[in-house]
Amino acid sequence: MPIERSDLLQGTLDMLILKIAALGPVHGYGISQRIRQISKEVLQVQQGSLYPALHRLEKRGWLEADWGSSSNGRQAKFYRLSSKGRKQLDKEQSNWERLSEAVALIMQTAH
Amino acid sequence: MPIERSDLLQGTLDMLILKIAALGPVHGYGISQRIRQISKEVLQVQQGSLYPALHRLEKRGWLEADWGSSSNGRQAKFYRLSSKGRKQLDKEQSNWERLSEAVALIMQTAH
C-alpha cells in the first residue's frame, strides 16, 4: 500500500506556532486548534509534533511559558512570544516567502 | 553561533525534480542547475540531497533513466518522467498548493 503523507509542510511548524503565539498568550492545545481552524482543517498538528516543538522553541528562548488556567478552569501552560521570538518569526516569515516564491517560479515554468 | 539553515523547503525536492524532468530528459547535474537558475539562485540543491532523491524517484517508478552523453560529450544519466511520475507530479503539485495556501492563511491573520 502506498503511504499517504503530510499533515504539514516540513519546516513550517515552528513558524506557525510562533505566529499563533504572536496573536496573544495561548496554550499548546489551543495552538493546534487555531492552526486547524484558521487553515480550514487543512493543517492538522499532531500532538506528537506539537509538544516537542513547543519545548524546542521554549528552550531556544523564542517562547516563554507560565502555568495558568484555561477558559474551562483547567491547568494549562500558556505560551507567549519573547522579543527574540519576534525576531525569529520575522526571519522565518521572510524566508518562507522567499522560498515559496522560488518554488512557485519553478512550478509555473511553461511545459 | 546560531545555525542558519535551509537551502530548500523540506518535502518539495521530489516535486521540483519531477517538474524539471517533465520539461524534457535531463541529467542530474542539469536538474540542480535548472532549479538554481529558474529560482534565481534562491533554491540550491546540494548533491548529497539530489542523487539520493533521484535514486528514490527512479526506484518508485516515477523517473526512468538512460545513460547518454551530455552536450559536452560526457557520460551522463538522463532522466525522464514516466506516466506514473506524471500522476505523482500532479498529486504533489495540488498538495503543495493546498498546503502553501493554508500556511498563507495563517501567516496573514491580522495581529
Place this chain on the structure above:
DNA sequence: CGTCTCTCCTAGACTTTCTACCTATGCTTA
C-alpha cells in the same frame, strides 16, 4: 603539470515529524 568544471556517487549525522502510546480532569449522558 595543476586546477577547474562537469558528472556521478556514498556514508553518517542531524532535524523534524509521525505513530502510538501514557496520564489526568471535568463534563455529559445513558
Place this chain on the structure above:
DNA sequence: TAAGCATAGGTAGAAAGTCTAGGAGAGACG
C-alpha cells in the same frame, strides 16, 4: 453511577529527508 468524550499535558521510537563532507573520473585550459 459509570462510561465516554473533550480538554490538557506528555514521551519513546521509528521514519523520512536533507546536509556535510567526503571520494572518483574525465575533459578543458592555462
